[in-house]
Amino acid sequence: QDMDAVTLQLKWVTQAQFAGYYVAEDQGFYEEENLDVTIKAGGPDIAPEQVIAGGGADVIVTWMAAALAARERGVPLVNIAQPFSTGGLQLTCLKETGVESPEDFPGRTLGVWFFGNEYPFYAWMAQLGIDTDGADEEGVTVLKQAFNVDPLLQGQADCISTMTYNEYGQILDAGYTEEELVNFNYLEEGVGMLEDGLYVMEEDLEDEAFQDKMARFVRASMKGWKWAEENPEEAAQIVVDNDMTGAQTLEHQVYMMGEVAKLTEGSNGALDPEAYQQTVDTLLSAVSEENPAITEEPEGAWTHDITDEALEGGS
Amino acid sequence: MSPVISAKSLDLTFQTNDGPVHALKDVNLDVEKGEFVSFIGPSGCGKTTFLRCVAGLETPTGGTLTVNGMTPDEARRARAYGYVFQAAGLYPWRTIGGNIRLPLEIMGYSEAEKRKRVTDTLALVDLDGFEKKYPWQLSGGMQQRASIARALSFDAEILLMDEPFGALDEIVRDRLNEELLSLWARTEKTMLFVTHSIPEAVYLSTKIVVMSPRPGRISDVIDSPLPKERPLDIRDSREFIEIAHRVRDGLRAGMEAA
Amino acid sequence: MSPVISAKSLDLTFQTNDGPVHALKDVNLDVEKGEFVSFIGPSGCGKTTFLRCVAGLETPTGGTLTVNGMTPDEARRARAYGYVFQAAGLYPWRTIGGNIRLPLEIMGYSEAEKRKRVTDTLALVDLDGFEKKYPWQLSGGMQQRASIARALSFDAEILLMDEPFGALDEIVRDRLNEELLSLWARTEKTMLFVTHSIPEAVYLSTKIVVMSPRPGRISDVIDSPLPKERPLDIRDSREFIEIAHRVRDGLRAGMEAA
Amino acid sequence: MTDTAPLAAQGAGIGRSGRVALWARGFSHALLPVVTVVAALLAIWYLACIPMNASNSVLQAARADVAVSPESASDRRGMSGLALAVRNPGVAVAGAFDQDRARLPAPHQVAAELWAGTVGEPVTSNRSLIWHGWVTLSATLLGFVFGTVLGIALAVGIVHSRVMDMSVMPWAIVSQTVPIIAIAPMIIVVLYSVGIQGIVPKAIISAYLSFFPVVVGMVKGLRSPNGMDLDLMATYGATKVQTFWKLRLPSSMPYLFASLKIGIAASLIGAIVGELPTGASAGLGARLLAGSYYGQTEQIWAALFAAAILAALCVGLLGVIERALLGRMGMKT
């Protein structure tokens, strides 16, 4: 019989950050649910929110801050599942530069990812009361960091953004040891935000068939995630096999899978409303010109309907 | 017999950025069938302009001009004439044969007819065997003959030639002059021929039109008493030198009047 | 008095991709101070090449050549001559005045001297008032006069002219010929003049060098018996026509021999 | 033949045939200077590796407990590579040419990476540069065809219609000042949403960059026949269409090829730019980007050189076609 087609748009290039989906595809979990899933890799300038608004995808992986911002701009995204229960974003500094705590930031150059990743950073700086328009006694110089660790290695920044599961590993690979580095984890600083959730368009959800399709999709995806957590080596291999650039190394993907597993661990896919509220509060605490994520409390930005149905059907 | 070409008080003024240029003023001329008419005069006196009017490439601003009893434009569409430019102007991407075939293609001749005419006209200008060559593989004189062949191929009654030998050296020029005369004698076409060279004009023509500039007009029309048969050394004859003298005087008078 | 220019069994062979070209073969010629020497011959006979050798722009492969007793290269550095090319070759980004000033700048004349010489030479070639114009704003004849002025401005003893009037029409050419003669009479420079035109050569020269091609060599040297004072209509005189005949015969003989 | 070349003549060297002599002359004339310049560039490259990689060489030496100066890492921070190399010459030279994440990989490292990516991998592998090159090339060629067709069509319109000439030409110039990289992601997303994906969006970006030189060149070319050539057509009473096919088009060929060569280079840039920000998962642009993400400088350089070779091949091929075609058309180039 005909399978239901689903197109998933990822936030980033093929890597173990998205292992659950690739595993589900590879291990036939989607097929079991009668789904024909197309996974579209993303890239530094692909905004999944834009793709889904244009009809290029049924469901996307993105960060909650970006999704809420898009919602305010007229792309009514709804979180239907949250495989990542915690986040891996952090700011990593070299000890040799003398940064030990946030009090040392003024006068420094900090590397920040934009493209939807800047919201937690601005929220944090607002909380600390640090200006972001230039390095002096009160302020820091913000550098739009490309998605690599060069600024730190080349001495162009004192601290850079890293993900526990990716760039941090690259810094270690480059020869620095954990002792030589200082990490500020956004969650621990109280400005964490939910990462890598699954989002769909609100109007699509009104369709029963679509709801059902998504429930099956989430169920299969979560199965993929759990499989990946248990079989990190195989999962990494599946990711590498799906990487068309040929640039990923198995070694790095195994590392990444190990770290990602720590973030998905304990999630059954259902969004934790408290974590959602923390994300919203953090965003609202730092509304400004350069940080126009959201200006008011969103309504209906998430639902448990899909995960409820998924968990039911699965058990 | 009515004249092949008849110009009555022809006038042409170009509108340019620096104001109007009066290129032709009150030009009256009748050319009978089979005549060889040369136009001579200093640079800018309107020789080319007159030829272009006859060819329908330029539209006079006054007077009347008929070619074979039609307007020049009708005559152009009726392919009443062949035109030979100062430089050979062969298309470099076509062989000599291809260049001669060009007008035939445009006029829609049949394939067999095209082939025949190309062979014939090449023979006429003494270029047999060069059909497959490209223009740059030929000397300047041969190129010029090819361009004449191109104008002859579709057998128009009238041949308009604008300084066809201007770029050639004296010795080659002499030979081409001789050949042109014999061609004319054989085909009995009506020739309009522009030149800068007095000996050339005198040697070739049955009628020499001397023009003078600013505004361009005809200052003298000389009917040549020379016989139709003209060996090259006719140029040292008394009569020849006399006509040449008259032409030169006409030219000088025109210059001073201007 | 030793000759200004003296060539003894001069030889020049160009190495080209199609093999060597023997451009000059066994050329012997002496030119005395104040002479007006014309070179005539069919295309490719080596006229330009000879002039370039004299100018030190080409190096002979055999024989000896002296200019003012020096090698041509030394003479070039000593700015012993002015050179006029076939086309005017004025630099289009300079005004007429600027073009004439060019050699003076290079030779390091003072500002006042430059100004004076530009004015003087412009007057000499009858171009006063055109100093500020750009070359393309002038007619071909005026440009050619400006290029002569440029060669005259620094007052070299020798003037080398390679078909300076080749591109002009007969009437303008006549006038420039007259002017050139009077200039020569006034300044007593030594002139080497290349031309394609028999009347021009005969009209201007005290000595006519007829050359023939493949390989380029001198086939005849004719000393002109014409007086120094030459009105234009000297060209209809018996003597003139005789010399012209001799030149033409020389040319034809050279052609057939080749 | 009366002139026999004397034995002493140039190129008549003993024991060499004329052909060899000619080749030798061609070599010393054309090839030798190029080889020299390239060799000089390589030498400069190798030299530059020393200061460029000095900070990493020194860091690694320090880790291996070799004495370096200055000793503390924070003192070294902010020092230029040249200064470090001068103070630690031995260490800097020793470490300059074989680093894993070199700031400037040495030529042989890049060559090895190129070799591994081309010969060392089956062409179907996603690690094969040939495969990635093909992905980029196919978009390049498709875009080039789009761009060329569009460019020629516009040029024909511009030459024949005054309105088009006056209205389209200025905007064609403006169009090239739009930073294509900025719209590249949007083009891709917009096409995505109407169901077009894969090679076509990249090709459209390529076409956007390559149509312009073709328009400019073809307008020039189609207008290159002089008044006399056009008048000749008029004397035959030729129609516009006949004039186009028999005169304008043939005489525009040299211009066309000149602009095609620029166009294909632009097209390649377009394909690579199209692969850069949009997460294309294959192609030389994607390789470049992936190399940048994971600090694999050798990979970046290898992708760059692969692109360079691709460009050279494309332009060279056009040159061959040009010579063959124009030669057959009797136009010497």
Place this chain on the structure above:
Amino acid sequence: MTLVIFAFVLWAAAWALNAQLANGPGRNGAVTRLAVPLIFGATLLGMWELIVRGLDVPMVILPAPSVIAETFVARFGTLWEDFLQTFLKGALSGYVIGCLAAVGVAIVADRFAFLRRGLLPVGNFMAALPIVGTAPILVMWFGFDWESKAAVVVVMVFFPMLVNTVAGLADTGAMQRDLMRTYGASYWQGLVKLRLPAAMPFIFNGLKISTTLALIGAIVAEFFGSPIRGVGFRISTSVGQLALDMVWAEIVVAALAGTLFYGAIAALETRVTFWHPSHRS
């Protein structure tokens, strides 16, 4: 749907009007020359507006020109700051350095035939390369601020400029060169009085090509790391924020800057190479 139909009616009407103007009595007047392209551009904008509204294209896919214009006015301060960063600091400085360096090298290459014969093929080769690809490397070398942008621009404009200048310096007639020799002119005299002036049309050709390259280079480089201002920075972050109106406003800035830059060089060209046949009135 009516709006879409109306868009095509607008197109037809404007084209008819332009045809009138372009072939009418004032066809060569300055007004017509300006009006025709402007009407054409305005028509395109009008159609864009009507189609976007008619088909209800989402803002995050393609904003209407009127929305872009509003944003342009409202955020002018930011746009200006970005313009200064990208254009003045990045593109212009790199352009000047790159062009000067290329002309310098070309002069040296012109002096030594051996160098020229070696450098010209290499330069031609390099000029055809996708040099934008060096952007990530140069950002790594020169840091994230404008210096790296300038470096990318230098590399991008260098080779087209070099090739053009070398060709230009060689583009003197044999007669023009011989004239210099008959004056016994020194190398430098020949350079200053003959070859440089003669090369000007070529040099300007290179300068014009380089204007667009410079802008593209500077913007592309910003995608690989930048301070938090600049056209490229704003475009990429605004896409992330789905502020497509801002993206387009930046594109307008870039197009305006590019057009003015090109226009300025073209105007300078007309003044400097007034003598060239293509510029004589």
